[in-house]
Amino acid sequence: MSTKGLDHWGDILVVVIYFCLILGIGIWSLCRPNRGNVNQYFLAGRSMPWFAVGASIFSSNIGSEHFVGLAGAGASSGIVLVFYEWFVIFEILACAWVFLPVYISAGVFTLPEYLHRRHGRGRIRVYLSSLALVLYILSKLVVSIFSGSMFIQMALASIIALLLITGVFTVLGGLRAVMYTDTFQTAVMMIGAVIVTGYGFEEVGGFSNLQAKYMNAIPSVRNENTSCGLPKADAFHLFLDPVNSDYPWPAILVMSTLGASWYWCCDQMIVQRSLAAKNLSHAKGGSIMTGYIKLLPMFLLVFPGMISRVLYPDDVACTEPSVCEKVCDNSAGCSNIAYPKLVLELLPYGLRGLLMVVMFSAVMSSLTSIFNSSSTIFTMDIWRRIRREATQRELLLVGRVFVVFMCGVSVLWVPIIKSSAGGQLFTYMTAVEGYIAAPLGVVFLLSIFWTKTTEPAAFFGLIIANIIGGIRLVLEFVYPTPSCGEMDQRPTILKMNYLYFGVMLLFITACIIVGVSMFTSRRSLDELEGVTWWTRYSQEKPGEISLDNQSEADFETKENGPRQGMQKEDGEVEDKTVCQKILTFLFGHTDVHQIEEFLVQKRRQFLHQGRKSKILLNVNAIVLMLVIAFLTGFFH
Incomplete structure (x- = not known):
């Protein structure tokens, strides 16, 4: 591939300055006191301000896979996948307004721990912890490295050094260091993405010209007897045909809201940021900030992907396997190079270095989040069951060693990803979450809102859903989707649109949980104190004597x-x-004592909101939802 790399001193200087700033932030975070106990290391002492919470949630989600995958989807399919950017904002708000009060009321460190406290048995905690670690390693970790290495290899050949730097920050600084670096890297990503979008629209002559030119962005080498290589007629619309399109609107509407609840409301990597907030108001403020930023990927990632197709149709929109093999070493197609191609071909010296820094930021923010959350789950949910009397010193040592282990796994994945069929691997790994993880949202929803949900129902509902999703996943890997123009001879179950299959899987999971709950004994309301929406602890009561009224320093x-x-x-x-x-x-100074319980008084203090802040946050949430409604109507 003839794409230019980073061979100019200006680009290299920008990269060097970036690493110096990251090192500075990392050293500053190391100078912060009180890093030597479990609460500080895994939850940043529950002291993070709203802007750090919001920036960290966003950067944990927007990784290199978005710059590659979302821009590539824009190049190949249009704007429809923005459903997963806009409609998930409802889930982001629901996490802070609905789910988080229950998690705080339960006094948990991790989400598997919540299900343990809710249902009273540890097997679902062990299963969910093991499942989360497998998903982090085989899905999120691989996708981040694959997409990041594909971008960075065009310029710097390796990301191993980046992995090592990421690991050092996570090992030494814990969640506080991760969230402060995430805040800086969110700003870097936003600035860089705005610059790329500006250059792209200037090149094509504005949005109206993009619409016209996109429909004519056809590769010169294609089979004239098929529709392969032609832009989709509904590329600038969100609500596509419910039967014949790749993304039928009823299914994608459900999967981008209810189907995405597991990620935004029940996944440790995302919820851990809100658990680390100073209080509920800061957690809600962070969620609102994330929601507003999530409006931007349509304009900063999807449109640049479409612009890349307009400017480089023979490369980005190739359909002939032999041509695609020459362009990107992937005979299935090259839409994933849309954003890297645009950056390295269109931007001048210096700015290409800045956008490479953006990719560094995307990779680092994803990996630090994965490392820290995986370490938290392994230490608090698995190791504590093995060593019930473990001190904080031991737990911190185990957590840091597990981060080192994750770094090692990441380094080992790099050559494997390089030697694999990139496009197929990316598709396979992203499908893992849709078929395996989505039923988790149903389990959490029913556990929180339906007091009659029982442990056997939640456990076996999740197991059966995972088996069904796993069967579909294996079949998709054995019988890959045929290339454009080929006959579809796959088994009938694979011909069902994967989004509709996801909706069916959610329905099956809910039916199993409700059905089994009707024939198994449920816990009493006394046993459910603090762990459901209806039995949660409220904010601190006026005049209540609380041990937590002492100063924060004390x-x-x-x-x-x-x-x-x-x-x-x-x-x-x-x-x-x-x-x-x-x-x-x-x-930091390591506390040798055992971990202390999150006192009920502290939980109520966390949940306390002043009247003015509550009104301000509620108004902002309503405005945000109205903006989503307007944008959805405009691009319907």
């Missing part, structure tokens, strides 16, 4: 122990060796 001192030196029984401070001082700087 609470942290009590929780974390002395911040300097090692305390003796007689009150004297023991001097540390040089080695101990270095370890304290890197890892």
Whole structure:
């Protein structure tokens, strides 16, 4: 492929400055006190402000796979997949307004822990934890590395060094370091994406010209007897034919709302950011910020992908396998190179380096989120069941070692991904989440809102749904989708649109849970105290005496122990060796005691909202939903 790389000193300088800034933020986060206990390391001490929460949620979601996959979808199919950017905003708001109060009321660190407390048995916690780790390693991790390496290899040949830097930040700084670097990297991604969009629209002559030119962006080499290579007539519409289109509107509407609830409301990687907020108001403010930013991928990713097809139709829109093989080493098609091609061909020196920095930011934000969340789940849900009396020091050591393990797995994935059929691997791995993870949303919804939901119903409903989804997934891998113009000779079950299959899977899961719950014994309301929407703890009551009315400094001192030196029984401070001082700087003062419970008084304090802040947040949420309604009507 003849795409230019980063061979100019201006581009390289931009990359170097970026890494210096990232290192500066990382070192600053290491200088923050109180990193030596589980609450600080895995939940940032529940002290993060709303802007860090919002930026971290967004950057955890918008990874390199969006710059590759979403722009590629725009090039090949049009704007329809923006459903998964706009309509998920309802789920983002639901997480902060509905789900988070229940999670906080239950006093949990992880989402598998919530199901354990809700249902009273540990097997669903172990299964969900194991499932989450498998999904993180085989799906999210692979997709991030594949899409990131495909972009970066065009310019720098390897992302292994990036993986190592990412691992160092996560190991040393915990969630606080991850969220502050995410905040910086969200700003970098937004600035870079706006620049690309501006250059792209200037090149094609504005939005009206894009509409006209896109419909004529046809590759010069194609089979004239088929529709292969032709732009879709409904490329600029959201609600497509419910029967014959690839994305029927009834199915994609359900899957981008109810079907996406598992990711935005029940996935550790996303919800952990809200759990780390100072209080419920900051969590809601972060969700609103994420929602407003999620309106932008349509204009910053989808449209640039379509612009890339207009400017480079022979490469981005190729359909002949031999041509595609020469362009991107993938005979199935090259729409995934739309964004990288646009950046490295259209932008001048210096700005290409900036956009490479954007990709670094996208890869790093995704990987740090995956590493930290995986470490949290393994440590708090699996290791604590193996070592029930583990101290905080032991849990922190296990968490950091697991991050190192994840870094090693990531490095090993790089050559495997390079040698595989890239497009097929990307499609396969993204399908994993749709068929395996989507039923989780139904399990959580019924567990939270229906007090009659029982543990056997939730457990076996999830198992059966995963088996059904797994069968479909294996069949899709054995019988891949035929290329354009070929006869579809796959089994009948595979001819059912995958979105409709996803809707059916959600319905089956709900029916199993409701049916089994009717014939199994449920927990009493006393046993459900604090773990459902109807039995959750409310905000702190007026006049209630709370142990948590002490100052935050006093609470942290009590929780974390002395911040300097090692305390003796007689009150004297023991001097540390040089080695101990270095370890304290890197890892913080480590609390050797067992983890403390999130007190009910603290939970109520977290849930407390002032009248003015509540009104302001509710108004912003309503405005955001009205904006979504307007945009949906405009592009219907």
